Amino acid sequence: MQMKDRIAFVTGAGRGIGRAFCRELLRRGAAGVVIADLDGAMAQATAAELGGLGLQCDVSDEAAVRAAVAAAIAHYGRVDVLLSNAGFGATELDLDDALAESNTVWTRMWQVHVMAHVYASRAVLPGMLERGEGCLVNVASAAGLLCQVGDAAYSATKHAAVGLAESLAITYGERGIRVSVVSPVHRHGHHRPRREAAGRRACRPAFGRAGCHGDRGRTRTRAIPDPDPPRSPDVRPAQDRRL
Numbered sequence: 001m002q003m004k005d006r007i008a009f010v011t012g013a014g015r016g017i018g019r020a021f022c023r024e025l026l027r028r029g030a031a032g033v034v035i036a037d038l039d040g041a042m043a044q045a046t047a048a049e050l051g052g053l054g055l056q057c058d059v060s061d062e063a064a065v066r067a068a069v070a071a072a073i074a075h076y077g078r079v080d081v082l083l084s085n086a087g088f089g090a091t092e093l094d095l096d097d098a099l100a101e102s103n104t105v106w107t108r109m110w111q112v113h114v115m116a117h118v119y120a121s122r123a124v125l126p127g128m129l130e131r132g133e134g135c136l137v138n139v140a141s142a143a144g145l146l147c148q149v150g151d152a153a154y155s156a157t158k159h160a161a162v163g164l165a166e167s168l169a170i171t172y173g174e175r176g177i178r179v180s181v182v183s184p185v186h187r188h189g190h191h192r193p194r195r196e197a198a199g200r201r202a203c204r205p206a207f208g209r210a211g212c213h214g215d216r217g218r219t220r221t222r223a224i225p226d227p228d229p230p231r232s233p234d235v236r237p238a239q240d241r242r243l
């Protein structure tokens with residue numbers, strides 16, 4: 001989908017990858033971006049910097065997501081592109097115990113990395129289906145294609161995000177909805193402590209899963225390699241995977 005004159009709703013856009021998405025969308029001619037973030041002050045500051053509508057929104061709260069999408073539609077008239085990007089990494093890692101993370105972390109990751117995509121998609125899809133076009137982009141991770149050693153909750157929920165996107169693509173693809181997954185490789189933000197802690201064991205393929213879904217021609221997942229990769233031979237970029 002061409003971004004010119006489109007309206008995008010981007011979650012977790014107060015900083016990091018989400019903010020970079022907003023900047024790029026505007027550079028490509030988007031008519032408006034909604035910068036939604038848990039941190040409302042940061043969302044407002046980024047909106048003031050880039051131009052756009054800044055909104056406080058906890059993506060794990062379906063009512064809050066519906067309200068934010070309603071505010072976006074009231075402001076811009078529609079949402080053409082959903083970039084469901086908000087996410088977080090665990091701060092404490094135990095490389096020798098994949099089950100060490102608390103149930104609280106597991107539940108929060110499930111809400112933010114999976115259900116948030118469901119809530120946001122539910123909120124934007126009716127308008128997109130009515131217009132016969134729209135674009136859903138779920139930001140997962142290379143850990144959603146491979147494995148984030150020491151962080152089972154992160155890996156499992158990011159894998160689930162990829163599976164969810166595939167299901168959405170199969171269900172809505174023929175009605176004009178394009179579904180994509182972006183899978184960044186460790187770079188900055190909340191992943192820095194993890195990368196330092198995990199060192200050479202940072203991100204490995206567990207089962208050689210890449211490509212196992214074959215080509216269904218509807219959704220594309222792409223692991224974006226780090227332009228400045230660490231030297232360790234054990235840290236490998238994920239392969240592109242066409243679903």
Ligand SMILES: NC(=O)c1ccc[n+]([C@@H]2O[C@H](COP(=O)([O-])OP(=O)(O)OC[C@H]3O[C@@H](n4cnc5c(N)ncnc54)[C@H](O)[C@@H]3O)[C@@H](O)[C@H]2O)c1
Pocket residue numbers: 011012013014015016017018036037038039042057058059060085086087088089112139140141142143183184185186187188189190191
């Ligand atoms: N940075 C990396 O190297 C990397 C690698 C792989 C995947 N990712 C994924 O990319 C996405 C963006 O990562 P980033 O590095 O920009 O992270 P970041 O920590 O720099 O920014 C994340 C943003 O999401 C917001 N956020 C967190 N929880 C939220 C919630 N419940 N509701 C609304 N907003 C919330 C935060 O306030 C923050 O502004 C995440 O989904 C992350 O898992 C990042």
